[in-house]
Amino acid sequence: MKKLEAIIKPFKLDEVKEALQEIGVYGMTVTEVKGFGRQKGRTELHKGAEYIIDFLPKVKIETVIEDKMVDRAVEAIRKAANTGRIGDGKIFISSVEKAIRIRTGDTGGRSALIHRPANIFSDIPLGFLVNTANLCRAVSSVG
Numbered sequence: 001m002k003k004l005e006a007i008i009k010p011f012k013l014d015e016v017k018e019a020l021q022e023i024g025v026y027g028m029t030v031t032e033v034k035g036f037g038r039q040k041g042r043t044e045l046h047k048g049a050e051y052i053i054d055f056l057p058k059v060k061i062e063t064v065i066e067d068k069m070v071d072r073a074v075e076a077i078r079k080a081a082n083t084g085r086i087g088d089g090k091i092f093i094s095s096v097e098k099a100i101r102i103r104t105g106d107t108g109g110r111s112a113l114i115h116r117p118a119n120i121f122s123d124i125p126l127g128f129l130v131n132t133a134n135l136c137r138a139v140s141s142v143g
């Protein structure tokens with residue numbers, strides 16, 4: 001398992017959340033944070049004097065996913081969060097040893113992230129299932 005920590009511009013949160021849901025992430029935690037990157041914040045003029053704002057508001061998204069989803073998740077975040085301007089953010093990836101679902105005690109990797117009894121779908125990528133479910137919903141709402 002890997003944890004992705006994505007620090008993004010706050011107004012991009014919805015787009016990034018939707019992009020991650022589309023590929024079937026299992027859950028996420030979102031925090032309002034402040035930070036700076038290599039430009040060290042920005043300079044502002046106040047009453048004629050220039051001063052530096054060190055910390056700019058950002059949003060941090062944390063999501064723990066299976067290793068095989070990392071590339072797709074990184075692409076989804078990049079595509080959704082990119083404005084092409086400085087301060088678009090960063091993604092940090094680290095290894096996660098263990099996850100435990102409190103309610104069931106499910107532990108380890110996959111079983112703690114997703115939960116399907118007697119897993120007949122386990123070899124089907126979750127993103128495919130999500131997209132299929134969305135398609136069914138769309139078709140049934142049209143019909």
Ligand SMILES: Nc1ncnc2c1ncn2[C@@H]1O[C@H](COP(=O)(O)OP(=O)(O)OP(=O)(O)O)[C@@H](O)[C@H]1O
Binds near residue numbers: 035039086089
């Ligand atoms: N090395 C770092 N460690 C921890 N947090 C970081 C680091 N670099 C950036 N961040 C966080 O990511 C936010 C966005 O960084 P930012 O996009 O400005 O990175 P950058 O390297 O300066 O790239 P760019 O040149 O595109 O601005 C920062 O405000 C900070 O919260």
Ligand SMILES: [Mg+2]
Binds near residue numbers: 036037038040088
């Ligand atoms: Mg920067």
